[in-house]
Amino acid sequence: MTGQNAMGEWLVHPVGAPLFVELLAQHGLEALQLGLGLGRPLIELGQLTNGRIPASAIDDMLQVATEKLVAESFGTPGEEGVFLPVPVRKEMTLDEIQIRDPFILSDSTTSTYYLYGSTDKNVWSGAGTGFDTYRSGDLVYWEGPFAAFRPPSAFWSRGMYWAPEVHEYQDHWYMFATFTALNGHRGTQVLIADHPLGPFEPWSDGPVTPHKWQCLDGTFFLDSGQPWIVYCHEWTQIHDGAMYAQRLSADLRCPEGAPVFLFSASDADWSRPMQGLPPSFIFPAHVTDGPSLFRLDNGHLMMLWSSFGEHGYAMGIAHSTSGNLEGPWIQEQDALWSEDGGHGMIFRPHDGGLALTLHQPNNTPHERATIWMLAEHERTVSLERRR
Numbered sequence: 001m002t003g004q005n006a007m008g009e010w011l012v013h014p015v016g017a018p019l020f021v022e023l024l025a026q027h028g029l030e031a032l033q034l035g036l037g038l039g040r041p042l043i044e045l046g047q048l049t050n051g052r053i054p055a056s057a058i059d060d061m062l063q064v065a066t067e068k069l070v071a072e073s074f075g076t077p078g079e080e081g082v083f084l085p086v087p088v089r090k091e092m093t094l095d096e097i098q099i100r101d102p103f104i105l106s107d108s109t110t111s112t113y114y115l116y117g118s119t120d121k122n123v124w125s126g127a128g129t130g131f132d133t134y135r136s137g138d139l140v141y142w143e144g145p146f147a148a149f150r151p152p153s154a155f156w157s158r159g160m161y162w163a164p165e166v167h168e169y170q171d172h173w174y175m176f177a178t179f180t181a182l183n184g185h186r187g188t189q190v191l192i193a194d195h196p197l198g199p200f201e202p203w204s205d206g207p208v209t210p211h212k213w214q215c216l217d218g219t220f221f222l223d224s225g226q227p228w229i230v231y232c233h234e235w236t237q238i239h240d241g242a243m244y245a246q247r248l249s250a251d252l253r254c255p256e257g258a259p260v261f262l263f264s265a266s267d268a269d270w271s272r273p274m275q276g277l278p279p280s281f282i283f284p285a286h287v288t289d290g291p292s293l294f295r296l297d298n299g300h301l302m303m304l305w306s307s308f309g310e311h312g313y314a315m316g317i318a319h320s321t322s323g324n325l326e327g328p329w330i331q332e333q334d335a336l337w338s339e340d341g342g343h344g345m346i347f348r349p350h351d352g353g354l355a356l357t358l359h360q361p362n363n364t365p366h367e368r369a370t371i372w373m374l375a376e377h378e379r380t381v382s383l384e385r386r387r
Contacts, residue, residue: 002159003043003062003184004236005125007034010042015068023061027053039278043184055183062182066127066158091141094369097134101163101217101290101343102357102369104139105196111350113139114196115357116148116164116175121365128161131177133197139349139371139387148198149175149191156206157181163290163343166196167220169227174252175200176229178216179207187211188218188231190252208248208255213237217343220252221245221293223325227252230262230303230325232288235274239281241265241288243305243318245325260326263318264288268331270316270338271307290315290343299323300379304356306342309335313362315342317380332380346374346381355387 010016011031020042024030029049031038037048042062046055099117106113112135119132130151134144149164151157157179164177175191175198187207191200209215209231218231227248235241243262246255265271265286273284289306296302301320308314315337318329337344341360349355354374359367371387 002125002180003058003182004041004180006039007031007042007045008038011038016065019061019065019068023053023057026057029053040280041184059182066182088144088146090143092134092144093141094371097142097144097369098365098367099369100359100364100367102359103163103165103345104347104355104357104371105166105168106347106350107168107196108350112137112196114166115142115144115369116166117359117369118162118164119145120161123160123162123364126159128157128159131161131164131175131200133166135197139355146197148193149177149200152202155202157186160186163217165219165345166200169220169222169252173200174203174220176218176220178218185211185214186234187213187215188229204253208252209246210255210259217290219291219293221325228325229255230291230293232291232305235265235285235287239283240286241307243288243291243303243329262327263329263331265307267329268307268316268318269333270309270314270331270335272309274308290345292345293325294346296376296378296381298378301325302380303329304336304344304346306344309338311339313340313342314338315344315358319379336381336383341370349387354381356381356383 010020045053102117104113104115115134120128131149132145133148134142136142160180162178164175166175173193173196176188178188180186187209189207190204192203193200214234214237215231218229221228228245230245233242242264245260247257249256265288271286287307292304301323303318306315314335316335317332320327340362341358344356344358346356354376356372356374357369373384373387374381375384
């Protein structure tokens with residue numbers, strides 16, 4: 001449970017309900033007095049009560065709730081916030097691994113693949129455990145999970161750990177991952193390790209995405225030697241989700257310059273507004289998720305990214321007409337993956353060719369990573385077969 005959960009959800013949650021009711025009582029209120037406001041996020045409680053309940057009181061309640069959820073779900077963490085390890089298994093297939101937002105690191109020096117992703121059992125609410133990784137020599141059988149990241153005891157985020165990616169840069173391994181603060185704001189932070197298995201530790205001082213923006217799914221990209229992060233400015237804040245790029249310092253610790261707008265979700269013909277949103281969303285809401293950049297052999301620069309299409313979660317391709325990260329960017333008319341799957345990335349297997357991994361289906365807890373071979377064309381790619 002976070003500040004983004006509706007107050008009505010807090011009112012029926014076994015841990016959250018007594019804390020929420022107590023918070024209201026401390027300020028002379030009852031839940032029934034909130035009326036339709038119970039459908040609004042908890043972080044709007046101060047606004048709903050005209051400042052009667054201060055933001056500090058809401059933050060304090062969130063902290064207590066998180067600590068209770070951590071203790072009940074995973075046991076009490078130790079001094080450094082490390083939880084009991086999960087037994088490592090061998091010769092697992094991808095059908096046995098629940099994971100969203102898969103990312104495969106292909107380490108050619110050791111002929112090893114590492115699979116990362118959103119690996120908490122419930123990535124949408126409750127206390128987060130961290131990120132696990134799996135390794136393989138053939139993309140068929142996997143060994144794991146290995147605890148790639150566990151939050152330190154004073155870490156700023158306690159849940160909604162999403163979309164980790166790992167990139168080699170200047171003799172270290174850097175993880176770019178999305179975290180959500182207790183007040184509901186989220187962004188991408190950079191972590192560092194000496195090995196692809198971790199353990200990864202915080203490197204940047206909090207998120208490197210804009211602090212007042214709702215951001216997620218940051219990915220690392222080198223353009224003419226300059227490090228960048230490409231990320232999504234969320235639809236929850238701007239309705240029409242947008243893709244942005246931001247220069248990073250050479251050590252990846254902080255952003256440099258201003259964010260650079262690349263495109264909006266509605267620019268793609270295949271993207272459709274989200275369905276089933278509450279009446280408070282008076283404008284169409286288009287999602288941007290999971291940017292992943294890739295250069296073809298001829299240098300052409302393209303980007304995979306996800307949204308909702310005609311048949312649910314989907315993934316399409318954008319192309320840089322200049323060959324540079326700053327674009328301009330144009331969209332392919334049809335989605336590469338059109339139904340109930342997405343948030344993918346492209347990599348080159350050790351035995352040649354081009355491969356895509358994505359998660360499907362899109363509903364928890366059934367999501368799994370799948371791998372597909374791609375055909376590489378002069379200006380794009382196409383699906384060939386499942387690997």
